[in-house]
Amino acid sequence: MSYAHITGWGMAAPNRVLTNAELERMVETNDEWIVERTGIRERHIARDGETPSTLAVEASWKALSIANLKPNDLDLIICATSTPEYIFPATACLVQNKLGATRAGAFDLLAACTGFIYALDMAAQAIRSGSIESALVIGAETLSRFVNWKDRNTCILFGDGAGAFVLQASEEPGGILSAVLHSDGSGGDLISLPAGGSRHPASEATIRNEMHYIHMDGRGVFRFATRIMAQATREAISAAGLQLQDVRWIIPHQANLRIIEAAARGLKMPLEKFIVNIDRYGNTSTASIPIAVCEAVADGRLKAGDKIVLPSFGAGLTWGALAVQWSGPLPVERKVRPAYYRILARLRSFLRRMWLRLEGWIWGRDKV
Numbered sequence: 001m002s003y004a005h006i007t008g009w010g011m012a013a014p015n016r017v018l019t020n021a022e023l024e025r026m027v028e029t030n031d032e033w034i035v036e037r038t039g040i041r042e043r044h045i046a047r048d049g050e051t052p053s054t055l056a057v058e059a060s061w062k063a064l065s066i067a068n069l070k071p072n073d074l075d076l077i078i079c080a081t082s083t084p085e086y087i088f089p090a091t092a093c094l095v096q097n098k099l100g101a102t103r104a105g106a107f108d109l110l111a112a113c114t115g116f117i118y119a120l121d122m123a124a125q126a127i128r129s130g131s132i133e134s135a136l137v138i139g140a141e142t143l144s145r146f147v148n149w150k151d152r153n154t155c156i157l158f159g160d161g162a163g164a165f166v167l168q169a170s171e172e173p174g175g176i177l178s179a180v181l182h183s184d185g186s187g188g189d190l191i192s193l194p195a196g197g198s199r200h201p202a203s204e205a206t207i208r209n210e211m212h213y214i215h216m217d218g219r220g221v222f223r224f225a226t227r228i229m230a231q232a233t234r235e236a237i238s239a240a241g242l243q244l245q246d247v248r249w250i251i252p253h254q255a256n257l258r259i260i261e262a263a264a265r266g267l268k269m270p271l272e273k274f275i276v277n278i279d280r281y282g283n284t285s286t287a288s289i290p291i292a293v294c295e296a297v298a299d300g301r302l303k304a305g306d307k308i309v310l311p312s313f314g315a316g317l318t319w320g321a322l323a324v325q326w327s328g329p330l331p332v333e334r335k336v337r338p339a340y341y342r343i344l345a346r347l348r349s350f351l352r353r354m355w356l357r358l359e360g361w362i363w364g365r366d367k368v
Contacts, residue, residue, distance in 0.1 A: 002133075004124035005175035005327045008069065008166030010062025011294040012055045013044040013159075013281065020156070027152040034156050035279075039257025043159030043282030046142045052081050053094040055162035056140035059290075060099060061338045063136065067166035068332040071099040071341050075132035077106040078123055080115030080139045080286040082315070083146060084108055087197075095138065100345025104136070112191065113253050113314030114181075115139065115286040116163070117322055120310075121179035123167050133169045138162060139286030146193060148213035157256075158214070159282035163290020174325040177307075178239035180232055181320040190220045191315035225259045225313050230266030232321040233311045240323035244269070246307050247323075251296065253312035254278040254288040263311070275301065285314070304328045 019042045020031035034040055046055070056079060064071060077099075079092035092106035111118040116139035123135035140162035149155045167175075194200055195211035206212060229252060237244060250273055252260055257278055264271045275296045284291060289310050296302035304327055311321035 002127055002130060002169040002171065003173055003175045004127040004167050005170050005172070005330065006165050006324065007168045007327070007329045008063035008065070008067025009164065009290065009294050009297060010059040010064075010066065011161065011163045011287075011291045012058035012062075013161040013291070014046045014050050014055070016045045016047050017042050018045045023156060026149060027155060029152045029156060037258070038157060039276075039278050040156065040282045041279045044161055045144045046160040050142065050160070051085050052079070052083055052091050052140040052142055052162065053085055053098065055142070055160070056091065056095045056138045056164065057098045059140070059162040059164040060095060060136055060138060061342065063164040063166045064099075065338045067168065067329055069134060069166055069168070071101040071345065072103050074099075074101045074104040074134050074136050076123060076126060076135040077101060077104045078109055078119040078135065078137050079106070080109045080111065080119040080137070081141060082110065082112050082115065082285050083141050083143055091140065092138070097349055098345060100341060100348050101136070102348075111183075111314065111318045112316050113255065113283070113285045113288070114312045114316070114318040114320055115314070116289055117179070117310060117312045117320045118181060118318070120165065120167070120176065120322055121181060121320075124176040124179070127167060127169045135167045136164060137167060138164045139288075139290050141285045141287050143214070143283070143285055146212065146214050148210060151213070153218055154214050154216055157283045159284050161281060161284040161287040161291055163287045163294060165290060168330055170330055172327075174327045177242070177323040177325055178236050179320065179322045180235040180239060182228070182232070182318065184317045187220070187224060187317040188315070190217045190224065190317065191215070222256070222259065224317060225255065226262035226266075228313055228319045229259060229263035229311050232313075232319055233263065233267060233309050236309050236311070236321035236323040242307060242323060247273075247309055248306040249273060249275055249296065249302060249308045251275040251289060251292050251308055251310050253314070254281060254292060255283045255313070302326055
């Protein structure tokens with residue numbers, strides 16, 4: 001039996017940081033109110049030219065480098081995102097091309113903020129079934145482009161960023177131990193982006209009515225989240241055959257500090273057992289858990305052998321959790337150099353575009 005191990009990880013965040021002090025000059029709010037209600041002090045905001053795929057590619061190169069894996073060794077790429085660049089093509093396909101992952105299937109997964117958990121479970125199941133040996137799972141968002149900067153209840157919450165994990169098959173026990181996934185569509189109106197899909201295509205009316213921005217019932221979401229975060233964590237721990245005391249860290253979706261504190265109380269665990277970085281990133285949706293994991297590894301808190309739980313919730317409504325035994329890179333014979341593969345991917349993409357143009361020119365001449 002193959003086990004799905006997380007062997008590489010990487011994150012990316014825009015350099016532009018928006019502080020609470022700056023928000024005070026944009027909407028009727030203040031730093032004290034934001035911190036008290038959310039725990040957020042600043043968030044990263046994408047500039048022109050920064051998109052989910054550019055952030056995803058940056059995070060993915062870091063993850064592939066740590067895993068010592070070449071892009072064309074990947075069998076599958078899943079991009080979990082609530083803010084895809086297009087309805088189609090999939091953002092995952094844009095990433096696949098930019099990486100030069102010529103053998104990989106690629107698709108987007110939409111489960112809002114829980115999407116990264118769903119995507120990890122999908123990839124892990126494919127590895128355990130034997131159908132693939134490696135996968136790249138990404139959470140990438142530019143939520144700032146769907147925020148109404150006049151709405152103080154939502155514009156204070158969201159930030160941009162990306163995180164990526166490489167999953168690989170191994171006969172060594174460990175890696176992703178269990179997953180629980182849930183949904184309740186009756187609460188779909190609590191968090192929504194009303195327009196832009198086939199029900200309300202873009203029109204003068206949808207723009208005038210501000211239907212292309214995030215709409216949220218904050219109190220309803222808070223009540224829902226404080227109820228299910230501890231519940232999902234317990235379910236994942238039980239499904240993995242573990243006890244709560246076996247868990248070294250809880251690394252939750254970073255939506256609101258008060259929700260994380262409620263989860264700690266529900267689990268009867270000290271807040272110190274939770275990895276929290278919401279003060280510096282805000283809610284980055286699918287990217288929040290991988291970004292928090294990357295920082296925990298970088299500062300030495302998360303070590304090989306640690307058992308962790310990754311709980312999340314989001315629009316849909318969706319929620320779930322994963323139990324993981326952290327392992328790290330698999331042994332390899334030689335070091336992969338990402339710079340070489342970056343250049344190769346760009347060259348391949350350039351040659352492909354030139355060939356398509358030449359093919360079009362030849363086809364046009366034949367028609368004449």
